Amino acid sequence: MQTRRAFIGQTTAALAFAGSAQRTAAASHAPRTLTAQHATVQLAPSDYPATRIWGYDGSLPGPLIRLPQGGRLQRQLVNALDQATSVHWHGIRIDNAMDGVPGLTQQAVAPGESFDVNFVVPDAGTYWYHAHERSWEQVARGLYGALIVEETEGPDVDREEVLILDDWRLDPETAQIATDFTNAHDRSHAGRLGNFITTNGTSEYTVKVRQNERLRLRLINASNARIFELGLAGMEGWVVALDGMPLVAPQLASDTLMLGPGQRADLLVDVTAETGETAHLVHFDGEGYSQVEFQVTGVAKTTRRAAPPPLPPNHHPEGPDLVAARRLRLVMSGGAMGRMQSAVLDGERRSFRDLAALGQFWSFNDMVGMTETPLADLSRNEPVRIEIVNETAFPHAMHLHGTHFREVRDGALTGPMRDTLMVFRGETREIAFVADNPGDWMFHCHMLTHAASGMMTWLRVS
Numbered sequence: 001m002q003t004r005r006a007f008i009g010q011t012t013a014a015l016a017f018a019g020s021a022q023r024t025a026a027a028s029h030a031p032r033t034l035t036a037q038h039a040t041v042q043l044a045p046s047d048y049p050a051t052r053i054w055g056y057d058g059s060l061p062g063p064l065i066r067l068p069q070g071g072r073l074q075r076q077l078v079n080a081l082d083q084a085t086s087v088h089w090h091g092i093r094i095d096n097a098m099d100g101v102p103g104l105t106q107q108a109v110a111p112g113e114s115f116d117v118n119f120v121v122p123d124a125g126t127y128w129y130h131a132h133e134r135s136w137e138q139v140a141r142g143l144y145g146a147l148i149v150e151e152t153e154g155p156d157v158d159r160e161e162v163l164i165l166d167d168w169r170l171d172p173e174t175a176q177i178a179t180d181f182t183n184a185h186d187r188s189h190a191g192r193l194g195n196f197i198t199t200n201g202t203s204e205y206t207v208k209v210r211q212n213e214r215l216r217l218r219l220i221n222a223s224n225a226r227i228f229e230l231g232l233a234g235m236e237g238w239v240v241a242l243d244g245m246p247l248v249a250p251q252l253a254s255d256t257l258m259l260g261p262g263q264r265a266d267l268l269v270d271v272t273a274e275t276g277e278t279a280h281l282v283h284f285d286g287e288g289y290s291q292v293e294f295q296v297t298g299v300a301k302t303t304r305r306a307a308p309p310p311l312p313p314n315h316h317p318e319g320p321d322l323v324a325a326r327r328l329r330l331v332m333s334g335g336a337m338g339r340m341q342s343a344v345l346d347g348e349r350r351s352f353r354d355l356a357a358l359g360q361f362w363s364f365n366d367m368v369g370m371t372e373t374p375l376a377d378l379s380r381n382e383p384v385r386i387e388i389v390n391e392t393a394f395p396h397a398m399h400l401h402g403t404h405f406r407e408v409r410d411g412a413l414t415g416p417m418r419d420t421l422m423v424f425r426g427e428t429r430e431i432a433f434v435a436d437n438p439g440d441w442m443f444h445c446h447m448l449t450h451a452a453s454g455m456m457t458w459l460r461v462s
């Protein structure tokens, strides 16, 4: 029998070997891999069984990818799953060929195959990457990670925490992921909501801090459908960026912060709780729950810092010119308790009932799912406005690939730049942007079961 000591000795040798293999790879400029694979992690508390997930490099979340602004991301996506996959870099003004949307920008990566990712990150901020093939299943199984692009001169903070929030549907006995991914109720209602909430792959994420330390919290909502309502306890601070983009002025984080699926927020917070106390990132769902615990182990300084200046801006094109802008309209219909009678799927008009039998429940402008022709064919640098009309009984997280947009209210551009906008039932909202990034870009609901059951379209920028 192998003794523990011998086993450790062997492991060390194996690691040393792996290390030298890696150095050889680096010397020959082979890109680092990012492997979509099966893994087992302790997702639920330790008295539960471990959970089988799919994760990048077998970890949950996937490896944290950090680059300086203007840096180049080079990775080889390797598919070790037994179904096709792809990786999408959410929120990045990316080269279209790298956007990772099978059927639109590339072919899905078959099992055993790979795809070379290579692009420059133009904007600083908090982004994320996730599977974009069968995303309602692959993201729900854990295929996501954070992509952090650092400012040349970042804010003055003592520490930074990247916090990826997720909710899971686990079997309460076995702690395995429920495989009802095509559940018609989820598809036709509020999406796949879970029964188990995690931060960075655990329900017990804890950070040790000291009083009057300033932290940068980078929040990412990776869940399929959950809208997180968040607050602070024992900490005070400011929202300084949304969806990666710096706010013109830091906003006091006094109200609750809503983070829809796919959305991000950067906060600068000061620990105001005292030694021995615990501060919290609070998640409200009827009552308040601790999403992350910050244990205060001492005092960093006796007073708080002064209010922070805004983060340095990213250099997006000016605009758009709202008067000259092409005006588009996107009417969202369908779902349970909706008014949709029929819609067109693959060129054929079908009754709501027939669509439901095919697992399809939603339409954009009367069309279910992806169409042959785009919602609009835009010329490069054309200003665009899209009015989004939510005729359904549910909220939707509308996400545009390839660029950020702003909202139009009362005829003027308002609010921050975003890549994902929550549109609640009965609401009409309008977004505007300059179509400066050539390619075919998806525009879809980030409630991933909604996207799978009709809520996707695309724009072409020629």
Ligand code: C2O
Pocket: 088, 090, 130, 132, 262, 399, 401, 442, 444, 446
């Ligand atoms: Cu974050 Cu099309 O996705």
Ligand code: CU
Pocket: 088, 089, 090, 091, 399, 400, 401, 402
């Ligand atoms: Cu995206």
Ligand code: CU
Pocket: 395, 396, 397, 445, 446, 447, 450, 451, 455
């Ligand atoms: Cu939706």
